[in-house]
Amino acid sequence: MKKMSLEEIKKIELDMLKYLKKICDDNKLTYFLCGGTLLGAIRHQGFIPWDDDIDILMPQEDYIKLFEIFKNNINYDILTPYNSKDYYYFFSKIVDKRTVLNEIGLPKIKGMGVYIDIFPLYGLSKNNPEDFMNNVKLEFQNFVFSKWKLYYADEIFLKRLFKMIIYFPKYLFLSKTNWHVRKERILKMIEKYSFKYSEKIAFPLAKYGLKEILGKKVYSKTVNVKFEDEYFSAPIGYDEYLSNLYGDYMKLPPVEKRKTHHHFDAYWKENGVKTK
Secondary structure, eight states, X not given: OEEOOHHHHHHHHHHHHHHXXXXXXXXXXXXXXXXXXXXXXXXXXXXXXXXXXXXXXXXXXXXXXXXXXXXXXXXXXXXXXXXXXXXXXXXXXXXXXXXXEEETXXXXXXXXXXXXXXXXXXXXXXXXXXXXXXXXXXXXXXXXXXXXXXXXOOHHHHHHHHHHHHHOGGGOOOOHHHHHHHHHHHHHHHTSSOSTTOSEEEOXXXXXXXXXXEEGGGGSSEEEEEETTEEEEEETTHHHHHHHHHSXXXXXXXXXXXXXXXXXXXXXXXXXXXXX
């Protein structure tokens, strides 16, 4: 298989984003650029120069509807915690069927290709959203550590490890039984409160943890922001969102921190799926 260049990967990701936008517009579904993608749109009007991925948030109800829309799609597939037995994440990925992607150091997932991430937005407990997030985090840690005996009790080590585990599930040494039981338990926890009827909103296993707890007003409307050569939806409260996550988000980070946190190799399939 032919290895893909970074520019080819970014073009595939951008094409998927444009397709997702069309699907959402046609079906009246709400989506938001988020994370580094939203930061890139506001600060760079496109990809952050040293970044290589696209992240999307969707309200819970619309997120679930998206799964049915992507069934039997010619060019793209959607990997979710609900339809993929060997899938280790609690969010979803839209993948290009013409490609194969190997995340270095991670267990292989069937059907993985160049992707964009889709994160569901759920409601949180009205009275104690922080406690709810922490309880989900604790359950996730139990899920991860169920068959892994730690010899370190240092709290700082555990915090670093937890952040790493979200994106590096090579540490998930679990039996299939424990894996599925605990996976279902976590899904039920994060689905408990509806986006539609909640005041506080987040993806409970989000990368930035409690910083991602925001009032629903942040997501009450969409605004168009430029990303590369097209405009896409962002939450109307994007300034509050980005400030929570990054602080002074318009300020560039030090040169030594300008690097991707993803490590993968991507390839074109020899007999790839033809696009229309």
